Amino acid sequence: MADFKVVNKPIRKKDAMALVTGKPVYTDDVTPTDCLVVKVLHSPYAHAMIKEIDVELAKKVPGIEAIFTYKDVPGKRFTMAGQTYPEPSPYDRLILDQRLRYVGDGVAIVAGETEKAVDKALKLIKVNYEVLEPVLDFRTAKDNKVLVHPEENWEALCPVGADNKRNLCATDTSEYGDVDRVMAECDVIVENTYHTKANQQAMMETFRTYTTLDPYGRLHVIGSTQIIFHVRRILANALDIPKSKIRVTKPRIGGGFGAKQTCVTEIFPAFVTWKTGKAAKLIYTREESQIASTPRHEMEIKVRVGAMKDGTIRAMDVYTLSNTGAYGEHGPTTVGLSGQKSISLYNNNLEAYRFGYDVVYTNVQSAGAYRGYGATQGIFAMESAINELASKLSMDPVKIREKNMVKEGQIMPSYHDEPNSSCALDRCMTRAKEMFDWDNKPLAVDLGNGKIRSIGVAMAMQSSGISGVDVGSATIKLNDEGFYALSIAAADMGTGCDTILAQMAAECLECDIDDIIVYGADSDSSPYDSGSYASSTTYVTGKAVERACLQLKEKMCKIGAEMLSCSVEDLVFQGKKISKADGSEEITLMDIATKSMCGNTEATQVTASHSSTVSPPPFMVGMVEIEVDKETGAVELLDYVAVVDCGTVINTNLARVQTEGGLAQGIGMALYEDVTYNSVGKIYENSFMQYKIPTRLDVGKMRVEFESSYERTGPFGAKSIGEIVINTPSPAIAHAIYNATGVWHRELPITPEKVVMGILKG
Amino acid sequence: MQIKLWINGKMVTEDVAADTLLIDFLRAHGCLSVKRGCETSNCGLCTVFVEDKPVLSCSMLVARVNGKKVTTLEGLQEEAEDFGAFIADQGAEQCGFCNPGFIMNAIAMFRENPDPSDEEIKQYLAGNLCRCSGYEGQLRGIKAYLSFKKENGGVC
Numbered sequence: 001m002a003d004f005k006v007v008n009k010p011i012r013k014k015d016a017m018a019l020v021t022g023k024p025v026y027t028d029d030v031t032p033t034d035c036l037v038v039k040v041l042h043s044p045y046a047h048a049m050i051k052e053i054d055v056e057l058a059k060k061v062p063g064i065e066a067i068f069t070y071k072d073v074p075g076k077r078f079t080m081a082g083q084t085y086p087e088p089s090p091y092d093r094l095i096l097d098q099r100l101r102y103v104g105d106g107v108a109i110v111a112g113e114t115e116k117a118v119d120k121a122l123k124l125i126k127v128n129y130e131v132l133e134p135v136l137d138f139r140t141a142k143d144n145k146v147l148v149h150p151e152e153n154w155e156a157l158c159p160v161g162a163d164n165k166r167n168l169c170a171t172d173t174s175e176y177g178d179v180d181r182v183m184a185e186c187d188v189i190v191e192n193t194y195h196t197k198a199n200q201q202a203m204m205e206t207f208r209t210y211t212t213l214d215p216y217g218r219l220h221v222i223g224s225t226q227i228i229f230h231v232r233r234i235l236a237n238a239l240d241i242p243k244s245k246i247r248v249t250k251p252r253i254g255g256g257f258g259a260k261q262t263c264v265t266e267i268f269p270a271f272v273t274w275k276t277g278k279a280a281k282l283i284y285t286r287e288e289s290q291i292a293s294t295p296r297h298e299m300e301i302k303v304r305v306g307a308m309k310d311g312t313i314r315a316m317d318v319y320t321l322s323n324t325g326a327y328g329e330h331g332p333t334t335v336g337l338s339g340q341k342s343i344s345l346y347n348n349n350l351e352a353y354r355f356g357y358d359v360v361y362t363n364v365q366s367a368g369a370y371r372g373y374g375a376t377q378g379i380f381a382m383e384s385a386i387n388e389l390a391s392k393l394s395m396d397p398v399k400i401r402e403k404n405m406v407k408e409g410q411i412m413p414s415y416h417d418e419p420n421s422s423c424a425l426d427r428c429m430t431r432a433k434e435m436f437d438w439d440n441k442p443l444a445v446d447l448g449n450g451k452i453r454s455i456g457v458a459m460a461m462q463s464s465g466i467s468g469v470d471v472g473s474a475t476i477k478l479n480d481e482g483f484y485a486l487s488i489a490a491a492d493m494g495t496g497c498d499t500i501l502a503q504m505a506a507e508c509l510e511c512d513i514d515d516i517i518v519y520g521a522d523s524d525s526s527p528y529d530s531g532s533y534a535s536s537t538t539y540v541t542g543k544a545v546e547r548a549c550l551q552l553k554e555k556m557c558k559i560g561a562e563m564l565s566c567s568v569e570d571l572v573f574q575g576k577k578i579s580k581a582d583g584s585e586e587i588t589l590m591d592i593a594t595k596s597m598c599g600n601t602e603a604t605q606v607t608a609s610h611s612s613t614v615s616p617p618p619f620m621v622g623m624v625e626i627e628v629d630k631e632t633g634a635v636e637l638l639d640y641v642a643v644v645d646c647g648t649v650i651n652t653n654l655a656r657v658q659t660e661g662g663l664a665q666g667i668g669m670a671l672y673e674d675v676t677y678n679s680v681g682k683i684y685e686n687s688f689m690q691y692k693i694p695t696r697l698d699v700g701k702m703r704v705e706f707e708s709s710y711e712r713t714g715p716f717g718a719k720s721i722g723e724i725v726i727n728t729p730s731p732a733i734a735h736a737i738y739n740a741t742g743v744w745h746r747e748l749p750i751t752p753e754k755v756v757m758g759i760l761k762g
Numbered sequence: 763m764q765i766k767l768w769i770n771g772k773m774v775t776e777d778v779a780a781d782t783l784l785i786d787f788l789r790a791h792g793c794l795s796v797k798r799g800c801e802t803s804n805c806g807l808c809t810v811f812v813e814d815k816p817v818l819s820c821s822m823l824v825a826r827v828n829g830k831k832v833t834t835l836e837g838l839q840e841e842a843e844d845f846g847a848f849i850a851d852q853g854a855e856q857c858g859f860c861n862p863g864f865i866m867n868a869i870a871m872f873r874e875n876p877d878p879s880d881e882e883i884k885q886y887l888a889g890n891l892c893r894c895s896g897y898e899g900q901l902r903g904i905k906a907y908l909s910f911k912k913e914n915g916g917v918c
Binding site for chain 1: 790794795797799800801802804805807834835836839842843845846847849850851852853854855856857858859860861862865884885887888889890891892893894895896897898899900901
């Protein structure tokens with residue numbers, strides 16, 4: 001690996017000290033409090049029509065500014081999914097609709113001077129609902145007589161197989177090779193169905209947006225979002241106003257994990273401000289964030305794996321049924337990853353695969369983007385099936401993976417025929433085995449105290465941005481005294497992208513990280529960026545930073561050449577100065593900066609954009625050791641070894657913490673985090689009291705290492721890290737629980753109750 | 763109702779509605795470090811000190827602190843910087859939204875138990891949720907801070 005000076009170092013995040021000392025940097029801290037308080041009246045029914053809605057009494061509450069219903073909003077449908085236009089997610093929403101499609105759907109918007117007045121008004125809105133039969137079981141949704149979106153102006157912009165008259169948000173089947181023939185030739189076939197739930201991102205800062213009119217009469221939206229440019233378009237669509245009338249900025253964000261890749265709250269205060277001309281703020285409660293937001297797509301995944309007795313995996317057949325809920329945000333796109341990222345892992349001997357899916361509308365909370373984005377669900381299913389296959393063949397689950405895992409240089413038919421240009425998955429497995437001492441540990445050992453200690457393993461892959469779609473941009477500018485300003489529109493949601501992008505700039509410009517200031521993100525002034533999602537920031541935006549810096553260096557050399565009366569070719573850029581190659585003369589960066597502001601015609605500012613035609617996958621291996629209590633079914637995490645290939649690690653601290661954080665979320669998904677509904681479609685887990693995210697007592701010991709490949713298309717050899725890290729815990733833990741109890745749990749989360757009932761049933 | 767309390771050493775006398783929560787009162791008085799992550803006393807983000815003991819300000823009426831001393835992270839800036847630097851050096855602050863409550867409670871722990879074991883740390887801070895870090899980086903930061911203090915003979 002190259003000898004880096006700033007990249008590949010454990011550099012402290014630029015905003016770290018502000019965060020640890022509790023400085024007021026988040027949306028609710030930086031926006032005024034003397035604005036309208038906005039709240040939403042949520043539907044109590046899973047499926048209903050508003051027959052009558054009377055807001056007159058509610059409007060009489062002192063301090064109430066406005067109440068809006070479906071009668072007041074524009075009639076053009078849109079999607080709230082933060083995706084590049086034309087969005088694959090269907091245009092199926094209105095700000096408020098007469099038809100209510102899930103418990104939590106918006107019935108009315110109330111704006112008032114105080115929270116108390118708004119709360120009172122919410123109670124006084126009289127609604128006469130015509131309660132309709134809902135579609136609650138996603139297995140019965142397709143071609144159900146009850147339609148979630150019967151409306152005529154429903155529209156799918158992209159050919160994703162959507163059909164609102166069949167409750168279909170997307171459908172497709174792809175095949176490579178002759179699956180049926182190869183399957184027929186296989187010695188053994190494993191076929192099972194796996195079920196994952198609508199997990200909540202549960203970032204600590206709930207959804208929130210502040211809106212106001214700027215001095216030009218434009219709508220200024222300040223909010224906790226990963227996607228400023230997409231928010232601009234979505235709001236323009238929703239409000240039916242020109243995009244030029246909207247500016248979106250983001251302060252610090254209290255976590256996102258994909259949740260804030262969808263416009264959950266923005267449309268409500270934006271509509272209020274646009275209608276009333278007054279500043280407005282909406283802060284979702286935790287309960288609202290649990291019932292009216294954008295969780296992971298619930299999926300049921302049927303996996304068939306065909307293999308020979310020696311463990312050679314020759315064919316795979318995957319069918320995913322995905323539940324997009326009431327609206328289609330990210331429905332057509334998440335599902336693809338459930339097959340693509342699971343099948344491609346076993347590319348080595350694979351002769352044929354089939355991958356089919358249906359994404360269906362139902363009358364439950366609409367799903368969206370959550371770290372892993374479908375890959376997490378698919379990898380739970382596939383990795384569990386591979387562990388079941390290994391068990392059936394009495395093979396070491398590590399050996400079967402080593403035999404079949406995708407290798408560097410291979411073409412991956414199930415991954416857009418992309419070449420696997422950088423891959424250290426084999427080294428990740430080798431290192432994980434060493435760290436874990438896999439070869440010397442029994443799969444399970446009864447400790448004789450009512451507990452069984454056992455182990456499990458899983459692999460994962462993800463992507464690095466959306467190939468051919470995602471755009472990352474960076475503007476780098478030389479300032480007085482020779483410091484640089486880096487302007488980006490990627491959203492640092494705590495991940496540290498402001499810092500890692502500054503590291504890349506500093507590496508290019510041969511300066512200290514403190515010589516780079518970072519500003520983002522503002523849809524008026526930042527260069528265009530798709531936003532921070534799809535594991536794109538390091539890989540895509542990072543490359544834009546690198547390119548912008550290289551071009552700025554050229555410009556500075558040009559000014560230097562003019563000042564030293566020589567040609568650019570005679571000069572060497574050395575960070576703080578530019579010297580003649582023969583060492584005879586030099587000029588400082590400060591001189592160039594000064595010159596740039598006096599009698600200068602060469603702009604010392606460069607904007608570069610980048611988009612990649614490929615999306616090189618990061619890889620990882622996870623190994624877990626647990627103890628299962630045979631009497632209570634409780635599962636205790638003892639040790640989690642994770643070895644990741646994210647290409648060059650840009651910031652060694654932040655990549656490690658990304659991994660640990662992703663593992664913890666994965667552990668939550670595997671063991672604790674459930675979403676269940678009562679018979680009429682109401683979510684039980686509507687607070688942190690019921691929706692249990694892991695505490696520090698639940699995660700055990702995590703040991704993370706990196707085995708880096710070098711990705712030539714990425715900045716300094718980097719790929720991505722943000723999403724892949726959530727994918728291994730569910731299958732690895734399910735594997736360990738099987739090894740302890742002899743029971744495969746194919747539905748998440750694997751609660752103590754399920755474990756103990758599994759043991760009792762044998 | 764009329765109440766009197768001390769926020770970070772400064773006396774405040776005010777007429778408040780009886781149902782005012784301490785968190786809302788504190789934020790209204792400029793203590794914006796105090797964060798709300800849930801409404802069910804589960805997350806620990808809103809932790810402040812009342813008479814130097816950590817409490818959840820989202821679950822306490824301001825009337826209950828009448829005549830008492832309340833401390834938020836705004837009043838503990840030096841300690842927050844000293845300890846927070848060790849969290850920052852792990853990259854474990856991440857989004858930072860849970861940091862004020864976590865750091866308040868960690869400071870309370872250091873005062874109560876200057877030499878905690880890993881298990882004691884985890885137990886003491888179990889009520890402080892963090893969705894970003896997976897907790898390991900926070901633990902490394904706490905341990906690094908404790909050994910720094912030990913080496914330098916300092917008292918927490």
